[in-house]
Amino acid sequence: MKSDIFIRILDSVRNGESAEMMISFDDREYIRKFLSSDRLIILGGGHVGLALSRMAAMLEFSVTVVDDRPAFANHTRFCEADTVICDSFENAIKSLDIRTTDYVCILTRGHRWDQKCVETILSGTMPYYLGMIGSRRRVAGLKETMLEKGFAGDRIEQLHAPIGLPIGGQTPAEIALSICAEMIRIKRSGAGKFASNVLFAKNTDRTTLEFLANSDTPRAMLMVLTSDGSTPVESGAMMAVDSLGNTYGTIGGGCSEAAAAKKAMKLIGTGQRAVVNFDMSNEVAEENGMVCGGTMTVLIEDIEP
Numbered sequence: 001m002k003s004d005i006f007i008r009i010l011d012s013v014r015n016g017e018s019a020e021m022m023i024s025f026d027d028r029e030y031i032r033k034f035l036s037s038d039r040l041i042i043l044g045g046g047h048v049g050l051a052l053s054r055m056a057a058m059l060e061f062s063v064t065v066v067d068d069r070p071a072f073a074n075h076t077r078f079c080e081a082d083t084v085i086c087d088s089f090e091n092a093i094k095s096l097d098i099r100t101t102d103y104v105c106i107l108t109r110g111h112r113w114d115q116k117c118v119e120t121i122l123s124g125t126m127p128y129y130l131g132m133i134g135s136r137r138r139v140a141g142l143k144e145t146m147l148e149k150g151f152a153g154d155r156i157e158q159l160h161a162p163i164g165l166p167i168g169g170q171t172p173a174e175i176a177l178s179i180c181a182e183m184i185r186i187k188r189s190g191a192g193k194f195a196s197n198v199l200f201a202k203n204t205d206r207t208t209l210e211f212l213a214n215s216d217t218p219r220a221m222l223m224v225l226t227s228d229g230s231t232p233v234e235s236g237a238m239m240a241v242d243s244l245g246n247t248y249g250t251i252g253g254g255c256s257e258a259a260a261a262k263k264a265m266k267l268i269g270t271g272q273r274a275v276v277n278f279d280m281s282n283e284v285a286e287e288n289g290m291v292c293g294g295t296m297t298v299l300i301e302d303i304e305p
Contacts, residue, residue, distance in 0.1 A: 001221065001273075001301050006213035009034050013209065016062075023223070025275065025299060030225060032199045032236055034209075037062040038187070041096060041127075042081075043089055043117050044107035045072030048133065051176035052105060053078050059180060061103065066092040089113055093120045102127040103183055105163060115142055118159065122151045129186050131163035131179060199225070199236030208240050208249035212303060217242045219303050220264040224251050229294025231280065240303075243268050251298060256280065264300045273301040 005021060012019035016036045023030040040056045042049045045067030053063050057080035064083040067073035073086035085092045089108065098104065104127045106117045114132055121130060132139065139161040146156050164178030165185070212221055224237040232252030239249035239257070241264045251257050256278040263276055278296045 001303055003213060003303050003305060006209055006303075010209045010213045013206070023225075023299065025225070025273070030199055032223065032238075038101065038103060038128075039064060039099070040103045040105065040183075041066065041093075041098070042105050042107060043067075043093070044105075044109065044113075045069070045077065046107060046109060047172040048175050048179075049105075049107045050077065051172040052107070052179055053081050055173075055176050055180045056183075057081070059184065061183075064096065066096075089117050090120050093117065093124075098125050098127050100125060100128060103129040104131070105179060106130075106132040107163075111138060111142070115145065118142065118146065119149070119151075122146065122155050126155060126158060129160065129183055130158060131160040131182065133163045133175070134161060136162060199223070205249045208238060211242075211248045212240050215242075218268045219243075220268050221299075221301050221303055222251055222260050222264055223299045223301075224296055225275070225299050226297040227294060228296075229280075231294035231296050233296075241265060241268075252296070256296065256298075260298050260300060267300055267302045269302065271302050271304055273299065275299055 009019045009021060013034055013036070018036055019034045021032045023032060038061050040061040040063050042052055042063065042065045045065055049065060053065055056063050063081040064085065065073065065078045065081045066085045066087070066089060068086065068088050070086050073084050075081070075084050078084050098121065104121060106114055108114050108117060114134065118132065121127070143156050147153060160182060163182070164175060165181045167174070167178045167181070169175045169178045211219065219240050219242045222239045222241065224233055224235050227233065227235045232254070233250070237251050239247055239251050241247050241261045243265060245261065245265060247261055251260060260276055263274065267274060276298045278298065280294055280296070
């Protein structure tokens with residue numbers, strides 16, 4: 001495999017664009033998708049919005065926070081956010097050009113601002129996830145108002161409100177946790193739309209891509225083609241290794257990763273590829289500390305200049 005493939009992918013990722021790589025092996029075509037980070041737009045910079053921003057950043061969302069109060073909309077308060085906008089909610093929503101892949105959480109300080117946010121969003125492109133905080137009574141009243149204003153019922157029903165999974169959360173952190181759980185559930189349910197040969201996992205660590213794309217050091221790529229059962233990573237997980245055994249990224253750690261890395265070091269400079277199968281469910285695996293209990297197929301390939 002040529003390194004220029006990773007240069008192209010890295011350029012796309014840096015520009016916030018998606019990219020993909022085709023892999024042919026054993027009479028089957030695999031497509032590894034490299035997706036730009038999911039954008040989460042938080043409308044409201046209060047206590048719940050602050051907790052949500054921190055948790056969502058840990059989950060690799062690209063976070064944008066909007067509030068019309070300078071004391072709440074600033075990078076000092078939201079240091080994890082990629083973008084912080086201090087403007088009216090209506091103006092900010094229009095300027096953000098909401099996409100069908102976006103996640104939007106309405107967490108403003110009052111019903112009036114909530115309604116304006118919902119009206120503005122329903123008038124444009126519907127995001128992948130739209131949630132609003134509020135009691136059931138308040139939510140029911142807002143939905144009725146939206147119907148009276150002429151908004152389509154099917155669009156209104158896409159609103160997740162009250163927001164979050166019903167875990168009984170009361171503190172800002174607990175409510176933020178319930179919201180993140182609901183977004184992840186929605187996100188993972190959408191993964192089933194892809195065919196079994198589409199590998200997209202989570203986004204590859206940028207350092208791994210940079211090493212594969214730009215390093216003059218002889219190196220090899222390792223990618224999980226299939227995973228079944230309780231494996232430590234999903235199909236699509238990637239890592240790289242150089243001839244000294246230095247690794248970038250991970251395919252799950254432990255004995256299986258060490259064995260794959262050792263195999264990869266032998267392939268470096270040969271222009272060859274190989275596939276290694278790991279069974280972490282048998283007695284030998286248990287004796288070696290592989291407690292996950294699944295199986296994994298890993299492609300190992302030398303990266304040529």
